[in-house]
Amino acid sequence: MATIRNPFYYGGVAEETYFCNRSNEIQILKKDIKNGLNILIYEPRRFGKTSLVIRALKEINNRYIFIDLMGITDEIEFINAYFNAISASLETTAEKTVRYFKNVLKIRPNINVTFDMNGSPSYSLSFARSEKENVLEEIMNIPYEYAKHRKEKPIVVFDEFQEISKLNLEEKLRSKIQLHGNKISYIFLGSKKSIMKKMFFDKNSAFYKSVKHLPIAEISFSEWSLFIKKGFKNNDKKIDDEFLEVILSISKGFPYYTQQIAYELFNSCDSNSAVDSIIMKQTLHSILDREEDLFLQEWESLSLNQRKALKLIIIAKGDNLYEKKTMDQFNLTNSTLKKAVEGLINKDVIDKGNKRYYLQDPMFEYYIYKRFI
Template identity: 30%
Template sequence: MIISPFAYGNTVSSTAFTNRENEVKRLKDNLLNGINTTIISPRRWGKSSLVEKVVSEISKEYPKEYKTVVIDLFTLGSQEEFLETYAREVIKASSGKWQEWIGYGKELFKKLIPRINLGLDPENDFSLSFDWKDLRKHSEEILNLPETIGQKKGIKWIICLDEFQNISGYNDYENFEKKLRAVWQRQKNVAYCLFGSKRHMMADIFNNPSKPFYRFGDIMLLPKIEENRWVDFITSKFAETNKIISKEDARLIAVLMKNHSWYVQQLAHYTWNSALPLATRVNIENALLELIQANTPFYQKEVESVSVTQLNLLKAIVKGETQLTSAQVMNIYQLGTPRNVSKNKVILLNADIVHEINNTYEFLDPAFELWFRKQYFNQPYFKKTESVE
């Protein structure tokens, strides 16, 4: 059985990773040189895969000099959960021996008393907890843990925190944010990579002069992968698995999905899966239908979550209207007042349903846009005569 060379849904493997040479080099250079880095882009554009690739390369090339930690904050709903997870992952990464983990637990904390539990498989069943009242009072001990270990062992740390904007939902968030910045900015042996998919929240955290993390480090705005890169990637992956797709059809896949990493990989996978061994336009058309059908429940939920005037605003955007507050456009699409339009634009932007490009708005999700056009304007998913030259 030949495994598909295209990946989506999780961070992609090294074989499915494409392009990003410039971004890989920049992030890797930053982290190796102790430069804190923030990565901002919409969902599913490849942030996590980029970070995973860079961290993997650093771990392989400098196993003794650097220790790396990657934590996803998506499920961590409080300061206390964040701090316990942070401490556990740092201690686990500090050594490959669980005996040392226990020793660190006793040696490194002066004001906190850690509770350490080991299961039958210590490497995968290692838990660390604290009294939460003490944890809130002495959180600096946790936040300084990699710096303390770094000084003790003569190593550097790279700490990567995914969905970093989620800390804004913690109780007493503003003071916690100030504490994070105050502690982290003094560290000499730790570089932080902070990234998240809520672009407007991330931009507010790192670009707002009134916020603690303003100018915390280098900010990378992750672009889409270029169309020609996708063409080369798709055709080569087909060839490597003894299947064939023309450059024109590979380009069509990228064009249909507007170079969106997740969806290009997904549409390429469905097309590859049905190619016998030559991929045709019919394969692509059927693959696109399969992709949209697979995601339809999410799109239905999306439109159910917006108000009538927000839905009407999406209709105006998908029809290419640019003067959204003109009397004519507001009347045709029943958008309400200019104030309603402005408010709804902000809501749709913050929800990452649309984004602004060159003073115009477009859907962030290209497959959702195709579904939306079909649903509300009966436009076909696939134009058989469409040229991609």
């Protein structure tokens, strides 16, 4: 029996048929990139930032340099990772790359090339520690030099950019980037709103007012409904509206969890049959089971008042938190609640939108509700 490919996907970058909508954001991104703007996107982890940007870049069919800063622990690692990302994007073969950089770079670091099992090259630079600043400067300038000589503007994506704040590189990067004007579009993606806002909106910060901020919305319920229904139908399975509503009321349209639930439901549903309430229940149960370690860890990292505040926010549906009756229920006062709410915002656990507070992670909310309320 041929196994059916699951039409849903979660974990990495969502591409091709796994990608749902976001057409507004794609249009805006494409226009801004063409105009050479620098763009800032901060949304929670797993919200679809990377997928969106990769999609837009593929559509405009422009050369891009992509570097993920998660996991980079110092300046030298940054230099090597950036150099690698540049090499992967600008030149085709290892020989060409080395030759090209020998021509471009004024400094003379040794360029070491190794190949992985698939034959893809990976580069590292050897240089004296005393040369570090010069090397960083030159590496930062490669995309700009490239743009000048080739009449082609590469786009640079810094993913998980909040990590740069730990490396003490903000000033150095900014001083280079600001010289590149509209020759290079930089796209800064970040998963920690609290840090990203400080980096880009605080008057004294290195990147103050250097970008256009693009907010991204959840994917709408109607788009998701079409997407999920089609995935089932194309594969001779069925999902009724009532279960779509269950999925979306839990995921709230948050991309990762919507796909996760749909994927697991699809797996548990036999061919030529429909999702039923038993499958729905078991699927949600197993998802919570699997995420439990992570959620517990997050819960335990909160103070007792912050935990109370979270429960209160969930029960009050994010509105009128400071009503006396609700606060009394949790033994919180105006000032203890206020402090807890501020703490939760600083930890990027909650946020405020449309006058309501909400948990950034809808599955964490569902977990707390199921387990502790």
